[in-house]
Amino acid sequence: MRDDCDVLIVGAGPSGAVAAQEFARAGMRVTCLEQGDWPDYEKARAGHADFELTSRKYWNWDPNQRRAAGDYPIDDTESDITALMYNGVGGGTVLYAAHWERFLPSDFRTRTMDGVGDDWPIGYWDLEPYYDEVERQFAVSGLEGDPALPPTTPPPLPPVPLNKLGRRGAEALNKLGWHWWPGSNAIATADYGPLHACAQRTACPFGCPTGAKASADRTHWRALAKDQVRLTVRATVEQVLLDDRGRATGVTYLDADGVRHEIRAGVVVLCANAIGTTRILLASADGTGVANSSGLVGRRLMMHPFGNAIGIFDEDLESWRGPLGQYLHSLEFYESDRSRGFVRGAKWNLLPSGAPLSFMLPGTWGDEPVWGANFTRLLRERHGHSAIWGVICEDLPDPANRVLLDEQAAADGVPGVRIQYRTSDNSRAMMAWHLERLSEVLDAMGAKKKIFNPNLRGTGWHLMGTAVMGEDPDASVVDPHGRCHDVPNLYVFDGSVFPTSSGVNPTATIAANALRCARSLVAHRRDVEVPA
C-alpha cells in the first residue's frame, strides 16, 4: 500500500472509528475525512434551565433543521419517515440513545426461515466475537443471561438501574408472563476509560454533558486523533476517484472554505452511513456513479418504522430522571408468527418521559388540547408520571425505497439527496398488533391514560441497506467483507451493507461488522489491488 495514506476513511461515526482504530493498530497510515466538526459540549445543557430550548436547535436530530457545519440537504417530501443523523466527529453516536442490541440469529436468515428479505452472507456466530470486542470499546452496560438471545460474554459494566419506572414495567411484564430483561446500553455505569458514570440526566439523545454515554468522539476519536490517525474535520468528500483500471486512487473533498483538495490513498473505506455513502458513490465519476453495476446503490433503504405507547400514571414515578437509554427491553414477540397477520417482529423498550417541553408541545401526546386552562393540568398530570414504550419494527428491503442525488440542493457544491420511502403494509400491520399488546402492558402497569402513536414520522434514526452485501455481483454492491464488487480497493463498512434490518437498534451490529471487515482487510492487505 502507498500514497498519501494507506487507508482513507470517509466519516468519523462509530463504523469509521472502529475501523480507524483497527487499521492504526495494524501500523497502517490512516486518514479520516469528516464533513462536520467536533461536537460542542458547551451546548449540552442538561442540568440548566435552557436545556430543552438549546437542544431543539443544536442537537436537533434532523439535519435539515439543525443546519450545522457538515449537514447537507435531504429532501424527504417523498418519504413517510424523516432521515435523522449527526454529521460530525462521533457521527450518530453523539445523538444516539445508546440502546445497544445484538441482532438475533434469525435476523441473518430471514429468507431461509421466513421466506422474506435476503439471508446475510454471514451469520450471528460469525459476528459474535466482534460483538464481544466492540462491547468493550463502547462501555456497554447490561446483564448476561437474557433467554431471548444466545448466551453472551458478560458486558463490561452492570446495567443502568431500573428506578421506579423500570420496576413498574418489569412487574407488569412478569404479571403477563412476557419477556423482559434489564436494558443493554452503551452508557457507563461506573467510570470506564475516558467515560464517567452516568448521572441520570435523561439527555442522552441531546449530547451527554456528563461524558457517560459512549459516543465515538469520546470512546475512540479523542485518543486516535492525538497521534494515531490523521483526522481532518470540515472536509466534505465529493467523489471517489478511479484510475484507468477501475481502481480507487483517492477522493476529492471540499474544505470549510469550499476549496477543493485531492488526496490519494491505497484503499478507500466509506463509513458515511446509508445516505452519505450513497451520496458519494452516486456523485463519483462526475455523477455517473461508481460501484453500481448491480444498479442497487441507493436502493433497499431501511429506516425502521417506529411507534410508541405512552402511559400516564397517578403515582409520581420520577420519570423526568433516569438514563434515556433503555431501562429494559422485551423481545417477547420478536420472532415471526404468521398467525399475527404479518411476518418478522419488533422490539419494545421502556423509557422515562424526560424533560417537560417534549410532552407539552402539541404533537405526539394525544388529542387533548394543550393550551388554555388545560396546560397546567396536563403538565401536572404528565410530569414525572409518564412512561414511554418504544416499538422498533423490522423493515424489510424494498428496491423502491431509495436514496437519489438531488443536484438542485447542493451543500457547498456537493449535491444533496432525496429519499423515497413508503412504510410497507407488513410494517403497518406489525405496528398495530404490537401497540395492541402494549396497551395490555400499560393496563397491567396501572396506567390511567394511554396514548398510541403508530408510525411516527421523525424517527429515521436507523439508516441501512443502500449498498447491500452479498456474494453475487449482480445482486449486491459489496462482497461479504465490505469490498465493492466493481472496485477492488473501495470498501463500505457502515449500515449500508445490511441485507436486512432486524427489529432492533443497529449500532452494535454496525460496529461489530465494521471491526470484522477492517480485520479482514488488514489480514489481506498484501492482496488488495491498489492503484498503479
Add this chain to the structure above:
Amino acid sequence: MTTARKGEDRGTTVPPDARARLGQVADAMIESGAGLPSGAQAGVHTGLLDQVVKTRPDLVAPLLRALDELGPDPGLAAVERLAERRPELYEALALVVAGGYLMSSRVTAPLKYRFAEIKIVDPRDIAVVVEEGLLDAVAERTPFYRLPPDAPPEHRP
C-alpha cells in the same frame, strides 16, 4: 395592531409593544391553575423572554411575525388560526411561550422538577433486583430465540 414597525430592529430585540402582546397571548395559552402561574405571571414576556432570546436568538424574528399575524385579538382562537395558516410561526410562538414558561423556577419548584440535581447511577442496583427475585420468572425461561438451520452444531441445544 402592528407589533414590529418598519425599520425596527428585527434582529434580537423584542420591542415593548411586542412584549405586551406576548404577555397577553401567553396568558391565553397558559392559564393559571393546578397551583401553577399563568404565562404572564411566570414572566414569559419579561425575564423569561430575555433568557429565551439569549438561548435562541433565531426565534425572535418568527416570534415577531407570529405576534403580527395574530391580529387585533391575540386570544386562543387567533393562536389556532395561526397554527393552521402559518405552522412555522406558530411553532416559534409555542416554543417561546412553553419553553420560556418551563424555565421558570415558579413552575419547576412546585413540580418538584429538580433538573439541576445529578444522581450518579448505583451499579449495585441490579444485585438488589436479582436478590428480590424480580427476574426469576424470566431468567428461568428456556431460551426462545429461533435457531437457523445452519447454526453451528455447538450452538444447538
